[in-house]
Amino acid sequence: MPSGGIRLSIDLSSSAIAATVDRHGARIPVMLDGHLVMPHRVAVDHTGQLHLGMTAAAQPSADHQFLGNPLELLGKADTDPPVDAVHLLAAQMWHVADHAVRQVGEPVTALTVTIPSGWGPRRRGHLTDAATRAGLPAPAMVTAPAALAAYTTTHGSTTPDGSCLLICQADRHPVTLTVLQTSTDGYRELATRAIDPPRDLNHLLAQRIVDAATTDDDPLRGELAQPTPEHDSPALLESVRQARQLLATQDRAPVLLPAPRKPAVITRDDVTIAAQPLLDTVERAVRDVLDAADVGSQHLAGVIHREAEAIPGLWDLLAAATGLTPTTLTDHSHALADGALTLTAPHHPRAVTAADTHLPRVRLRIRDLTSAILLAACSLTLLLQAILTADISTLFLRVVGVRTSLPQLGTAGALAMLTAFAVAHLAPTTLLAAARTAPTSPEPATGSLIRRGYLAAAVGGAVTAALYGLATGTSVRFDYTPYLKWTLGGALPLAVCAAVIATTAPRIPAHTLPAWLARTRPAITQAAIAATGIYLMRAALTITPPVDLTGMPGLIGSAGAALLGVATALTTSRSRTIRTITTAGLAIGYAIVFTYNTHGALIVGYLVALTWWGIQLTAHTLRLAFPATGRALRRVIDGQAS
Numbered sequence: 001m002p003s004g005g006i007r008l009s010i011d012l013s014s015s016a017i018a019a020t021v022d023r024h025g026a027r028i029p030v031m032l033d034g035h036l037v038m039p040h041r042v043a044v045d046h047t048g049q050l051h052l053g054m055t056a057a058a059q060p061s062a063d064h065q066f067l068g069n070p071l072e073l074l075g076k077a078d079t080d081p082p083v084d085a086v087h088l089l090a091a092q093m094w095h096v097a098d099h100a101v102r103q104v105g106e107p108v109t110a111l112t113v114t115i116p117s118g119w120g121p122r123r124r125g126h127l128t129d130a131a132t133r134a135g136l137p138a139p140a141m142v143t144a145p146a147a148l149a150a151y152t153t154t155h156g157s158t159t160p161d162g163s164c165l166l167i168c169q170a171d172r173h174p175v176t177l178t179v180l181q182t183s184t185d186g187y188r189e190l191a192t193r194a195i196d197p198p199r200d201l202n203h204l205l206a207q208r209i210v211d212a213a214t215t216d217d218d219p220l221r222g223e224l225a226q227p228t229p230e231h232d233s234p235a236l237l238e239s240v241r242q243a244r245q246l247l248a249t250q251d252r253a254p255v256l257l258p259a260p261r262k263p264a265v266i267t268r269d270d271v272t273i274a275a276q277p278l279l280d281t282v283e284r285a286v287r288d289v290l291d292a293a294d295v296g297s298q299h300l301a302g303v304i305h306r307e308a309e310a311i312p313g314l315w316d317l318l319a320a321a322t323g324l325t326p327t328t329l330t331d332h333s334h335a336l337a338d339g340a341l342t343l344t345a346p347h348h349p350r351a352v353t354a355a356d357t358h359l360p361r362v363r364l365r366i367r368d369l370t371s372a373i374l375l376a377a378c379s380l381t382l383l384l385q386a387i388l389t390a391d392i393s394t395l396f397l398r399v400v401g402v403r404t405s406l407p408q409l410g411t412a413g414a415l416a417m418l419t420a421f422a423v424a425h426l427a428p429t430t431l432l433a434a435a436r437t438a439p440t441s442p443e444p445a446t447g448s449l450i451r452r453g454y455l456a457a458a459v460g461g462a463v464t465a466a467l468y469g470l471a472t473g474t475s476v477r478f479d480y481t482p483y484l485k486w487t488l489g490g491a492l493p494l495a496v497c498a499a500v501i502a503t504t505a506p507r508i509p510a511h512t513l514p515a516w517l518a519r520t521r522p523a524i525t526q527a528a529i530a531a532t533g534i535y536l537m538r539a540a541l542t543i544t545p546p547v548d549l550t551g552m553p554g555l556i557g558s559a560g561a562a563l564l565g566v567a568t569a570l571t572t573s574r575s576r577t578i579r580t581i582t583t584a585g586l587a588i589g590y591a592i593v594f595t596y597n598t599h600g601a602l603i604v605g606y607l608v609a610l611t612w613w614g615i616q617l618t619a620h621t622l623r624l625a626f627p628a629t630g631r632a633l634r635r636v637i638d639g640q641a642s
Contacts, residue, residue: 005109007344008100008136010093011336012071013116013144015172015308016040019096020337021104027341029334030100037333038096040069042088050091071116074126086126090133097136112344113139114147114336117178117192142340144169145178146187151339152304152327163301164190164293166286168318168326171308173200175278177285179293182301186343190293195278195285201311202240205266205274209240209255213264220258244271244309248330272312279313286321297322306335354513355447355506364430371524372422378531379415382408383468385535387475389542402478407603408534409472409483410490413465414610415527417491420461421498422522427453429517446513447506454502458495465491490607497614500622507625516624520617523571530567530606536560537599557599558591564602565590571609574616 007022008030016037019030032038043051070088097108111131115124124141131139142150145167149159159165159182167178174196180187210220220236239256246253247268255264290296303318303326310330318326329335390404428449444452469487473480501520508516539547540557547553565586573579590602 006100006104006106007110007112007341008097008108009112009114009337009341009344010096011114011144011147011334011340012040012089012092013114013147014333014336016333017092017096018334018337019100020334020341021100022341022345023104023106027338028104029337030096030103032096032099040071040092042070042092050088052092052095074123086130086133089127089130093130093136094134097134108136110344111137111139112340113141114144114340115141117143117145117176117189119143140344142343143178143189144336145176145180145189145192146343147336147339148304148306148329149180149182149187149339150342151332151335152302152329154339154342157302157304157327159301164295164299166289166300166303166318166322168303168305168314170311170314171306173202177289179289179295190295191289193285193289193292195281201271201275201278202237202244204277205244205271206236206240206255208270208274209264209266210236210257213257214261218261220261240266241309247271248310268312271310275311275313278311279317282314282317283321286318297324300324302327304329306330306332352510353447353506354450354508354510355445357446357510357513358443359428359446359513361429361431364426368426368430371522372419372426374524375415375419375422375522375527378527379412379419382415382531382534383412383472385538385544386412387472389538389544390476391542392476392478399477402476404472404476405538405600405603406482406486407600407607408538409468410486410607411530411534411603412490413468413487414490414494414607415531416464416468416487417457417461417494417498418522418527418610420457420464421494421520422524423460424450424453424457424498425517425521428513445506450505451502454498454505458498458502461498462488462491462495490610493611494614497618500618504625505621508621509624512624516621519620523613526567526570529563529570533560533563533565533567534603534606536563537594537602541596541599558594561590561594561599561602562587564606568606568609571606571613 009020009022011018014037016039017032018037019032021028021030029036038052045051070085070092073083073085074089093113097111101107113127113131115127119127119141127141128138131137148167148169149165153159161182161184163182165180165182165187167176167180169176169178174194176192176194178192179190181190207221210218214220236255236258243253243255243266247266252265252267255266257264290300300322303322303324305315305318305326306329307314308330315326315328386404386408390402392399393401393403428446465487466484469484470480472483472487505516537557537560539545540553540560543553547556550556565588566583568590569582569586570579572582594602
């Protein structure tokens with residue numbers, strides 16, 4: 001499917017039209033004039049204007065011509081008056097497509113239409129002509145039984161290749177039985193049989209109601225025998241249909257008779273009696289369709305039964321005739337549209353991801369650990385300085401208070417986590433000299449190595465940060481709780497990022513791995529600059545080396561703050577333009593505002609920048625692993641912004 005378009009599926013074979021769009025893998029039902037489904041009936045007024053979706057309860061006025069269902073008129077040459085059914089069908093399809101485009105905001109680039117079983121080249125050709133007139137792509141056509149089988153398969157039913165299914169479509173007249181055989185590329189129709197009593201169940205039930213509620217000379221009886229658009233019988237049939245729906249949840253339901261007649265009340269027994277002519281033929285019809293398909297009940301893997309309104313006893317008869325428990329679908333208005341989309345979904349070869357790739361690995365050398373060693377040194381330096389320069393207050397040899405730089409401890413924990421990132425970055429491309437596996441052992445995929453490395457980083461970095469907090473409390477002989485909060489607070493956001501990367505990175509495309517590995521390399525320079533700046537600020541505030549040797553605590557402290565500002569700017573963004581603009585500004589600003597009261601806030605600013613670096617790296621990994629989701633989110637954000 002071309003980028004920026006949708007796949008539209010229209011179900012024309014059910015009792016009402018339903019449509020679903022596939023937008024980059026997301027299935028969205030199309031609202032048609034504010035409803036999930038649209039009736040098939042069409043009327044035309046005296047000006048030639050078409051009125052689509054006419055319900056039985058809302059008949060056209062006297063100057064309208066009622067045309068009925070275009071699908072039933074397709075290919076008929078003896079209609080009176082003559083009707084261009086292809087034109088009517090094109091209008092319906094254009095109407096549905098227009099609603100889909102308005103709802104989703106993208107053009108239709110692929111069309112799927114569900115058609116009744118048994119359609120041949122003539123009516124299929126008419127349908128293609130209708131799509132062309134509507135300005136739509138040539139439709140892929142899926143028969144209703146195949147679409148129904150595909151829908152149940154995607155919702156948990158399993159059918160082995162080569163096995164057979166019996167599909168019973170009781171959602172419209174006539175009830176149809178179809179035998180399908182599954183295959184790797186879809187379904188093959190073996191036989192179909194329509195159970196076609198002289199009149200459908202709603203007509204039979206309406207006739208029974210009218211016979212019981214009216215006199216012999218009531219004209220309504222004749223109208224039911226010969227229904228016409230000018231009479232009220234279609235409205236009565238709609239009332240019967242609604243009453244049958246109510247009987248699914250209650251024992252009695254009203255049926256509105258044309259005025260001035262009083263409403264009637266029906267029960268499930270009335271439906272059962274009216275359905276008896278249909279039920280009497282079900283068992284024989286099942287045998288006939290299985291014989292026509294040359295299969296026995298032992299060859300059936302399942303029975304699928306779809307009905308719009310319940311037909312009492314039909315489920316039991318299907319179960320008895322096949323020896324299987326039928327899967328019944330009710331209130332699944334978009335089942336066929338969704339199933340047809342599944343069958344016509346484009347099949348793309350599976351993309352090669354990191355989980356399938358084996359990048360070359362070299363023996364780990366000392367110089368490969370330079371980044372991790374430098375980051376670890378920065379982390380330990382900040383930790384030791386915070387401990388050694390702590391101002392400890394005692395009372396009778398008991399520590400009653402400790403003042404140290406808590407944000408500095410948080411930075412030490414964050415840099416410990418960054419050290420773990422640096423080690424994890426080596427996992428996909430290096431190996432220890434003693435880590436060579438036996439010749440029979442398969443080499444782990446790059447995706448597996450990434451997962452192991454970053455999961456270990458998430459756990460190891462968080463544990464190290466926790467040990468920092470405990471070590472600080474032990475060293476100053478004071479409650480470790482505030483120190484633990486800060487060291488873990490600086491490390492945990494990055495640990496979460498590492499865990500997310502470990503989970504999703506194996507899904508990224510193989511061709512993006514080199515660029516992704518280059519981006520995940522921790523920025524050593526920025527971290528070293530930040531650690532130097534924080535060290536100098538703390539030294540200036542506590543008059544410890546090198547300030548106690550050189551003097552000028554104000555100048556050295558401001559220089560340290562400027563370095564921290566530079567590191568913050570470089571860590572926040574990868575854009576050269578933004579870095580150029582913000583580096584000088586933050587360096588000067590940090591140097592100006594540096595005091596004992598503000599130095600903690602400046603360090604927190606760097607911690608936020610470091611966390612933002614981790615979030616950006618995680619987001620980049622997610623975009624590579626789930627490109628369709630990323631595009632959809634960007635479209636949503638762009639739509640809200642506009």
